[in-house]
Amino acid sequence: MKLELGNFYVKDIEFGAKTAFDDGILTINKEEALEVVFKDNHITEADLRIVKPGDMVRLVPVKEAIEPRFRVGGGPVFPGVTGKLRQAGEGETRCLKDMSVLVVGKHWGGFQDGLIDMGGEGAKYTHFSSLKNVVLVADTDEEFEQREQQKKNHALRWAGMRLAEYLGEAVKDLEPEDTDTYELEPLTKRSKELDELPCVAIVMQPQSQMEEKGYNDLNYGWDTNRMLPTFMHPNEILDGAMISGSFMPCSSKWATYDFQNFPLIRRLYQEHGKTVNFVGVIMSNLNVALEQKERSAQFVAQMAKSLGVDAAIVTEEGYGNPDADYIGCLVALEDAGVKTVGVSNEATGRDGGSQPLVTLDPKADALVSTGNVSELIKLPPMDEVIGELEALARDGLSGGWEDDEILGSSVKEDGSIIMENNAMFCGDRIAGWSPKTMKEF
Amino acid sequence: MKKAVVYLNQFFGQIGGEDVADHAPEIREEKVGAAMLYDQLLDAEVTHTVICGDNFMGSNTEEAVEIILDFLKDVDFDIFFAGPAFQAGRYGMACGEIGKAVKEEFDVPVISSMNIENPGVEVFKKDIYIFPGGHSAAKMRDDVKKITDFGNKILNGEKLLPAEEEGYYKRGIRHQYFLEDETPAYERAIDMLLKKINGEEFESELPIPELDLVEIAPAIEDLSETTIALVTSGGIVPVDNPDKIQSASATRWGKYDISGMDRLENRDSNNFKTIHAGYDPAAADADPNVVVPVDAMRKYEEEGRIGKLHDYFYSTVGTGTTQKEAARMGKEIAQELQDANVQAVILTST
Numbered sequence: 001m002k003l004e005l006g007n008f009y010v011k012d013i014e015f016g017a018k019t020a021f022d023d024g025i026l027t028i029n030k031e032e033a034l035e036v037v038f039k040d041n042h043i044t045e046a047d048l049r050i051v052k053p054g055d056m057v058r059l060v061p062v063k064e065a066i067e068p069r070f071r072v073g074g075g076p077v078f079p080g081v082t083g084k085l086r087q088a089g090e091g092e093t094r095c096l097k098d099m100s101v102l103v104v105g106k107h108w109g110g111f112q113d114g115l116i117d118m119g120g121e122g123a124k125y126t127h128f129s130s131l132k133n134v135v136l137v138a139d140t141d142e143e144f145e146q147r148e149q150q151k152k153n154h155a156l157r158w159a160g161m162r163l164a165e166y167l168g169e170a171v172k173d174l175e176p177e178d179t180d181t182y183e184l185e186p187l188t189k190r191s192k193e194l195d196e197l198p199c200v201a202i203v204m205q206p207q208s209q210m211e212e213k214g215y216n217d218l219n220y221g222w223d224t225n226r227m228l229p230t231f232m233h234p235n236e237i238l239d240g241a242m243i244s245g246s247f248m249p250c251s252s253k254w255a256t257y258d259f260q261n262f263p264l265i266r267r268l269y270q271e272h273g274k275t276v277n278f279v280g281v282i283m284s285n286l287n288v289a290l291e292q293k294e295r296s297a298q299f300v301a302q303m304a305k306s307l308g309v310d311a312a313i314v315t316e317e318g319y320g321n322p323d324a325d326y327i328g329c330l331v332a333l334e335d336a337g338v339k340t341v342g343v344s345n346e347a348t349g350r351d352g353g354s355q356p357l358v359t360l361d362p363k364a365d366a367l368v369s370t371g372n373v374s375e376l377i378k379l380p381p382m383d384e385v386i387g388e389l390e391a392l393a394r395d396g397l398s399g400g401w402e403d404d405e406i407l408g409s410s411v412k413e414d415g416s417i418i419m420e421n422n423a424m425f426c427g428d429r430i431a432g433w434s435p436k437t438m439k440e441f
Numbered sequence: 442m443k444k445a446v447v448y449l450n451q452f453f454g455q456i457g458g459e460d461v462a463d464h465a466p467e468i469r470e471e472k473v474g475a476a477m478l479y480d481q482l483l484d485a486e487v488t489h490t491v492i493c494g495d496n497f498m499g500s501n502t503e504e505a506v507e508i509i510l511d512f513l514k515d516v517d518f519d520i521f522f523a524g525p526a527f528q529a530g531r532y533g534m535a536c537g538e539i540g541k542a543v544k545e546e547f548d549v550p551v552i553s554s555m556n557i558e559n560p561g562v563e564v565f566k567k568d569i570y571i572f573p574g575g576h577s578a579a580k581m582r583d584d585v586k587k588i589t590d591f592g593n594k595i596l597n598g599e600k601l602l603p604a605e606e607e608g609y610y611k612r613g614i615r616h617q618y619f620l621e622d623e624t625p626a627y628e629r630a631i632d633m634l635l636k637k638i639n640g641e642e643f644e645s646e647l648p649i650p651e652l653d654l655v656e657i658a659p660a661i662e663d664l665s666e667t668t669i670a671l672v673t674s675g676g677i678v679p680v681d682n683p684d685k686i687q688s689a690s691a692t693r694w695g696k697y698d699i700s701g702m703d704r705l706e707n708r709d710s711n712n713f714k715t716i717h718a719g720y721d722p723a724a725a726d727a728d729p730n731v732v733v734p735v736d737a738m739r740k741y742e743e744e745g746r747i748g749k750l751h752d753y754f755y756s757t758v759g760t761g762t763t764q765k766e767a768a769r770m771g772k773e774i775a776q777e778l779q780d781a782n783v784q785a786v787i788l789t790s791t
Contacts, residue, residue: 111689111718124619149688149718198638212721249689249761263627275635288720288791311638313630320719320761341634343626346647349763352614353567360649366637367647368630372617374690374763396688396718398761403685420690421617422761432627437646439603439618440611 002183003235004092006072006176010099013050013132021170026096028134028167036166037136042155045106046138049386053130055118056383059102061109061391062116062425063153064160064244065128065255068096068167071240077165078240078256080221082158088220089182089235094171099132100257101167103153103160106139109391110151111398112215114250114425115417122379125424127433128257136163137386149396152214153246161243161256182235182269184278187307197277198310202234202264203300203333205316205325207248208285217245217254217317219283229284229299231307234265237281249398251373251427252345254317263432264313264343279307284329286322293325297332304338311339315430319347319373323358334363342367345428346438349374350420356438370434373399373422376407381415392417399423443485443596446516447476448509448523448539450532453578454492462531464494466505468512475581479522482589484596489516491539498535506542518549520592525554525574525584526561533561541568550595552609554584566610573610613650661785670751670783672774674759674767675725675732675791676717680708686758688718694757694770696777699750704736705729719760720791732789751783759790 011024019029030048037046051057069077072092076083105113116128123129140155185194206217208224217224220241232241242259265281272278282303284296304312312333316326323344330340346356346369356369377399392400393411399422400410410419421427428434451457451464455474472480473490480487491509498505521543523536533555540551554574555562562571570591574584591607603618604611629646636643661667678686684695697713699705706712708726715725715732730736738750755774759767778786 150721200634200638210721212723263625264630267627267631271631271635276638311634313634339634339637341630341637343630346615347761347763348615349765351765352616354763354765355650355653356615356647362649364647364649365645366633366643367645368626368633369646370626372615373761375617398689398718401687422690429626432625432630434626435623436617436619437626437629438615439605441601441604441614441616 001090001233001235002181003089003239005180005182005238006092006094007097007178007180008094008171008174008176009097010132013099013134015050019167019170021096021174026099026167026170033163033166036162037138037159039162040155040159042140042142043159044139044141046136046159049135049137051118051133051135051386053118053123053132056120057118058115058382058385058389059104059118059135060115060385060387060389061105061113061395061397062102063105063113063246064103064157065100065257065426066160066164067100067257067260068164069240069260070094070168070172077168078161078243081218081243082161082165085220088239088241089233093239094168094176096167096171099134100128101160101164102128102133102135103156104135104137104387105156105391106137107388107391108146108151109395109397111149111396112151112246112248112250112253113397114253114423114427115392115419116425117379117382120380120382125377125427127429128425134163134167135386136160150215151246154214157246182238184233184272184280187279190277194273194277197275199279199308200268200276201279201282201304201307201309201312202268203282203284203312203314203329205284205286205314205322205329206242206254207245207317209288209321210247215245215247218243224285225287227285229282229296229303231303232281232283234269234278234281237262237265248318249373249422251371251399251421251424252318252430253426254431255426258426258431264315267432279309286316286318286325288321293328296325297328300329301332301336304333305336309338313341313343315343317430319345320358327357327359327361327364330364331361340366343370343432344430345369345371345373347373348438350376352441369438370430371421371428371436372438373420373428375421376418377421377424378418379416385415389415392419392423397423443519444488444517445479445483445485445520445522446489446491446513446518447479447487448491448521448536449473449475450535451492451494454490456492462494462496464492465497466491466493466508466512475585478582478585479589482586484593485520488518493535495531495535498538499531502538506539509539510542510546513543513547520596521549521551522588522592523551523553525581526559527574527578527580528556528558528576530560533559534564537561537565537569541565544569550592552588552592554588562610567612570609572608664747665745666748667784668749668751668782669738669747669785669787670778671733671735671738671754671789672786673733673754673756673789675789676715676758677705677713677725677729677733677756678716680711680714682716686716686756688716688758689761691758691762692766694755694774696753696755698752699735699754700752702735703739705733717758717760717791732791734789751781
């Protein structure tokens with residue numbers, strides 16, 4: 001399978017008469033773009049904003065991030081989600097780089113939503129402050145979940161994907177500045193040189209804990225809670241086969257943008273043919289019942305054995321209950337003779353004194369840590385808030401609170417905030433970007 | 442100028458040797474013995490020296506600590522040093538005992554130095570900063586230099602680096618840390634993987650700590666005489682959540698009277714609901730007994746299979762809740778249950 005991702009580097013974004021990409025400038029016809037957003041009757045209010053690195057703007061509640069793209073030859077960027085099912089990971093897809101579409105609730109937030117500071121001290125906590133962003137800030141008539149802590153955010157997330165596809169069309173007829181080519185030979189047809197290198201797979205554990213549909217990550221539109229671990233080509237992940245869900249405390253989240261760019265996959269590709277023989281992706285999941293966890297770990301280990309995998313990177317979208325899946329999978333692989341490295345975050349508490357993962361096992365002897373979900377973060381007021389700052393305290397964001405004996409509310413009268421890292425949008429960058437680790441103090 | 446207090450034993454406080462190890466605590470408004478060295482090296486003035494015999498502290502710990510805390514309550518100080526204790530076990534334990542107490546009472550930084558063989562290291566490294574020190578007083582100057590350098594960093598408000606860089610014994614306290622060179626996780630993961638594949642040495646970023654496992658209690662033979670309580674981390678509370686238990690990362694728990702109730706009535710009837718944000722609340726809101734099975738327990742009670750269901754159930758939220766907070770809440774609840782003569786608990790999660 002061969003995938004060509006054509007890159008168009010976005011240097012600036014502005015509103016104008018016609019949606020077009022020219023010489024690094026993405027111009028957006030706001031009215032036309034909003035028509036795309038309003039195609040869903042459930043969207044009641046919507047606006048578009050542009051934010052750039054260094055802007056003293058705070059975004060909250062942020063629900064999703066998506067890289068705008070265009071699938072050459074037509075077809076949905078997210079097969080099985082924004083259009084018909086088709087094979088992802090083959091052919092050519094054009095990407096607007098250094099930018100994302102961010103989806104922000106105009107009022108209502110929830111457990112799974114997060115915060116982004118584009119400038120100031122808070123900017124260091126998230127990847128998205130380093131991008132130019134088109135912000136869709138909108139409200140919906142999904143009243144059934146307005147006051148619920150867990151929100152599916154369906155209308156908003158899908159509006160974000162439509163918008164990303166609409167913006168992607170700006171490069172429909174243009175030649176990319178450069179192209180990343182991703183190709184792996186079929187497993188049984190690889191060269192002798194490749195076969196002599198250690199076989200490496202990446203095991204992904206996307207978030208799938210909710211029994212009810214509408215919250216979990218989707219695999220070609222299929223709820224990952226309802227799947228058994230399956231073998232996938234890495235190109236599929238990079239090309240829209242997976243979309244993010246709406247459940248996990250936000251710093252542990254993989255946004256759809258993260259799936260599209262998954263740095264661990266891209267980095268393994270660089271090693272392919274040099275130091276490793278990159279086998280592909282074993283797509284697992286994170287379910288709550290013990291038997292489901294054990295079944296998934298068993299499937300992963302079986303696949304690794306059957307494929308002749310020598311070493312694997314296991315990475316988990318979440319913490320807490322899913323740590324059992326994470327450690328269980330690492331142990332099952334080690335028991336099958338596969339050398340593992342794990343990539344995830346920790347939950348050591350505000351004082352740093354708690355057990356880092358819910359379950360631990362000495363066999364998980366090579367772990368990369370990307371952050372502490374419960375680290376307290378204090379940030380000064382910003383010049384502007386897009387969305388509603390009060391949502392951080394009022395709506396049960398995983399890192400926010402309404403009242404605390406010592407700390408008071410997460411949102412102060414002057415607009416400054418105190419929160420747990422939990423509410424930082426994709427703050428632990430578990431997909432691989434994290435410049436953070438965990439240290440003893 | 443900031444102010445420091447130094448704790449020394451009878452020997453380094455120049456009272457005498459083993460024969461005066463029973464020396465009761467005293468405080469002097471001056472620099473005695475090693476305290477003079479501290480004074481030279483610190484960006485603070487050592488205003489007081491506390492001296493106590495190692496045996497006195499060892500055999501009358503509570504009394505000694507009480508006396509010393511009482512001395513210090515009117516002293517204005519910014520930092521507290523104890524030792525260095527080298528390999529002297531009793532001295533190390535004394536430095537730890539008093540250091541921990543001062544830290545808790547006055548919330549000032551407390552720093553000590555001990556040789557790795559000193560039992561005080563293992564017992565107190567979680568409570569105070571302890572730096573590795575020499576075997577004997579020959580290393581006095583080096584050891585005091587190390588801990589005063591670190592003390593100066595704190596006094597001057599400099600950024601403190603991780604334990605391995607500052608040099609003190611690791612304490613099991615883990616915080617997130619932005620790497621100076623910003624090496625992203627994907628580079629660290631690939632690097633670790635290649636090293637592991639090639640049989641080279643690598644360093645896990647999360648060394649697996651010793652596990653704190655609790656043994657399962659022996660089974661109760663006869664339940665018909667037993668009072669059983671229901672305790673849950675499933676977040677079942679009265680609909681107004683009177684104890685304001687958090688929906689995630691909980692630090693609070695509540696106890697709710699169920700005497701006279703045959704079952705927990707649900708959210709729609711304005712009685713009980715779940716506030717737990719880590720699972721789908723629909724089933725628990727519709728019937729809270731699926732998380733806190735009061736209905737089933739009453740049945741058992743009626744049939745005589747259990748003696749009695751305790752009059753209160755206890756509730757908190759387990760999602761995101763740290764193990765340390767969970768252990769504290771567990772201890773508090775366990776104490777209440779013991780005081781109420783409850784003999785067994787059914788712990789339900791989600």
